Amino acid sequence: MPVTKELKRTLSSVLDEGLLSHAVLIEGEKGTGRKELALWLAKAILCRSEKRPCENCSVCRKIENGNHPDVEIFGGEGGARSFHIESIREIKNSLWLAPNESEQKVYILLNVENMTAEAQNALLKSLEEPPAHARFILTCDNRRSLLDTIISRSTVYTLEPPTGDECAAALMDEFSDFSEKDAKLFAVAYGGNFGAAKQAKEEGKADIVFLAAKTPEILRKGESYTLAAELSSLCKTRADLSEYLERLLNITGRCGIDRAAGKNTPVRVTPIEAVKTSDIIERGKTAVLQNCSLELIESWLCMELSGVFGGNL
Numbered sequence: 001m002p003v004t005k006e007l008k009r010t011l012s013s014v015l016d017e018g019l020l021s022h023a024v025l026i027e028g029e030k031g032t033g034r035k036e037l038a039l040w041l042a043k044a045i046l047c048r049s050e051k052r053p054c055e056n057c058s059v060c061r062k063i064e065n066g067n068h069p070d071v072e073i074f075g076g077e078g079g080a081r082s083f084h085i086e087s088i089r090e091i092k093n094s095l096w097l098a099p100n101e102s103e104q105k106v107y108i109l110l111n112v113e114n115m116t117a118e119a120q121n122a123l124l125k126s127l128e129e130p131p132a133h134a135r136f137i138l139t140c141d142n143r144r145s146l147l148d149t150i151i152s153r154s155t156v157y158t159l160e161p162p163t164g165d166e167c168a169a170a171l172m173d174e175f176s177d178f179s180e181k182d183a184k185l186f187a188v189a190y191g192g193n194f195g196a197a198k199q200a201k202e203e204g205k206a207d208i209v210f211l212a213a214k215t216p217e218i219l220r221k222g223e224s225y226t227l228a229a230e231l232s233s234l235c236k237t238r239a240d241l242s243e244y245l246e247r248l249l250n251i252t253g254r255c256g257i258d259r260a261a262g263k264n265t266p267v268r269v270t271p272i273e274a275v276k277t278s279d280i281i282e283r284g285k286t287a288v289l290q291n292c293s294l295e296l297i298e299s300w301l302c303m304e305l306s307g308v309f310g311g312n313l
């Protein structure tokens with residue numbers, strides 16, 4: 001994950017100077033490496049090596065493997081209001097007990113935007129007057145979904161999404177079968193979100209991304225039947241078709257904007273084509289959510305998109 005480097009440097013120096021706040025809130029959209037950074041910071045706080053975190057000692061390894069007795073992780077991917085007050089009660093029960101093997105205890109609370117209001121209010125007390133040995137690391141997608149009082153008791157660090165180039169470089173490091181061209185395309189298709197792009201690649205969605213990228217070219221050649229055939233073989237579920245539409249939207253949108261600015265783009269799309277495509281995709285997405293047959297939506301899409309990219313039917 002390339003973007004966290006700078007933030008890690010900042011946190012390291014704050015920590016070295018003894019200025020790290022007892023409550024840190026890491027804000028960033030999904031896929032920017034919030035949890036990774038939270039674990040890294042927990043290691044940096046507890047690791048006793050000269051260069052902290054060393055990622056090598058027993059402290060660092062235990063934290064990485066989720067079995068350090070002084071690092072507790074709560075919350076996760078449960079969705080809205082899935083983070084309940086029971087977890088906060090659990091924290092309160094152990095908060096004032098001395099650490100087990102380190103000098104400090106670290107509580108990592110992931111996706112606190114999923115906390116119920118009741119849980120957020122209960123957490124406030126602990127954030128307000130924690131014992132000296134306790135540290136809190138919170139992550140969230142957007143601080144606006146939290147109570148002001150939680151934010152004011154924390155120091156907020158924001159993870160910016162990586163630029164397209166950073167995302168492409170990280171993808172090439174991660175996947176040896178990616179050419180530079182593929183990596184750049186994926187970066188554009190996922191709006192620079194490395195986590196989302198990586199997951200899609202691992203879940204075998206690459207062909208859908210590549211089809212989205214080829215779509216304008218196929219249609220310019222007047223081969224809407226080729227697009228229809230590939231769509232029906234690759235998009236067998238509503239989720240597949242939504243994925244195709246989202247990637248096509250990102251690719252045409254980004255390439256249209258970049259082209260208007262005179263930049264090189266991995267796919268040739270004019271700004272006007274991008275606008276028209278986005279309109280069709282919005283209607284397509286609505287149709288996917290409703291109970292229309294996939295075949296019908298796919299042939300409708302081929303027809304509409306042909307109109308944009310100048311293909312003949």
Ligand SMILES: [Zn+2]
Pocket residue numbers: 047048049053054055056057058059060061
């Ligand atoms: Zn270490």
